[in-house]
Amino acid sequence: MSSSFHASTVDWLGSWIAAGQVKPGQTIKVEADLGEQLGVSRTVIREAIKTLVAKGMLEVGPKVGTRVLPVRRWNLFDPQVVGWLSRNGLPENFVDDLLDLRRTIEPMAVRWACERATPEQIEAVQLAFNALERAVDSGIDYNRADQAFHECILAASHNQFIEQMVPALGALLAVSFEVSAADPDELRRTLPIHKDMADAIAARDSTRGVWACMTLIDNADLAIKRFYPKVMASKKAS
């Protein structure tokens, strides 16, 4: 229900900017006008702007107004920022960079998970896999279950920086689900590979774990590279 005026204003402004309604370098409306437009006081607007400044999306100054910063300056690991970006379909170069990042990070995370996972975390990975297995038919739940599965593996790596990447990598998984949703058998086909990864962690077999991880990434890469431009194009049309 009722999130605060502050929260909704931040959200509105954030996705408005992420959607590219104002280009980097341009300034948004003055505080008073914005407040009037959204039906909230200048106080709320100012606090919302402070929030977005803290996330690197805006920059303010007297006389100059409130300016949108280039995407390079945004905190791309911030969950909200990632959320706003993916809401409108990730920009293509964003997806490419994420693919590279995932290729670098995730196999290493699996290796560390094999070495360092606690018994509870191994159990959690197994449970997450079971959920994934159940979700494979029910369509919409699959994406959530897939993200949860990968998230608990990243958590098992015991590296706080890896954990910070969860939202960003999650956005990539969402894309990868979106593009392979056209072909539901794909999900069933990758299920054994997921299981392999989970079992490898339980067995602390990092070689097998890394192999499974890289196989999954290869699959996703291929699917995304083949279909993503099409998805983007169809989104533009709607």
Next chain:
Amino acid sequence: MSSSFHASTVDWLGSWIAAGQVKPGQTIKVEADLGEQLGVSRTVIREAIKTLVAKGMLEVGPKVGTRVLPVRRWNLFDPQVVGWLSRNGLPENFVDDLLDLRRTIEPMAVRWACERATPEQIEAVQLAFNALERAVDSGIDYNRADQAFHECILAASHNQFIEQMVPALGALLAVSFEVSAADPDELRRTLPIHKDMADAIAARDSTRGVWACMTLIDNADLAIKRFYPKVMASKKAS
């Protein structure tokens, strides 16, 4: 000069929290009291708090007050957050995680830099190396020059997520400078390896580049693992 009340309040609060003056889970003073203590209005305090909430360090709620979140929730790639943390000496597990991250990220970044660097970026790397060479004797400039050198390599990798890691990896370089400053010959000794890395990028020789990078990391790792506990201990004493 005079930065704004907002900026100084954010900075004061941020480093106060990062220094562990209030533990995660505890609440800070109520807005009105904090304002009185710092000699600013409640408006300024509230906007500062909003900034820290946006960075994941705080959580607020009516009646419950303003609570410090566990470090795991902080935006560890945020330049300010990293700054506040390193101001008080990075926690040991933080350094360990950064070492792992660097081992994973930087060699790959060098590889990409070899493949993708523009002529301007290759030039920039060379210039940064020259600056490093000049700074090796002048002590205090060395750290800055070293960070600039590594930063422009990371930038040459053409991956926006890698670029977001610059502040965090920079903090590690600062630590690594701190511990090897006891032994100034070390700096001169690693200079040729830096040069090797720069030249490899110019020659687009990723094998040699990655090798140089890993050698540098090995050196830094060793120095940090040997000396960091001592540095921490001596800081505590002061």
Next chain:
DNA sequence: CTACGCTAATCATCATACGATTAACAGTCA
């Protein structure tokens, strides 16, 4: 053409008031 100072636009800060939410407590009823 340059340098300097003016002006107006915009944000920064403050003080105050009242509304909204909710944790904690107290009281009620089975």
Next chain:
DNA sequence: TGACTGTTAATCGTATGATGATTAGCGTAG
């Protein structure tokens, strides 16, 4: 007793209006 429910007070949330501070942009003088 123990669980439920209503009350209350602490704290944040929002609004308003006034005044101060900063500076981009322009106009003017040298």
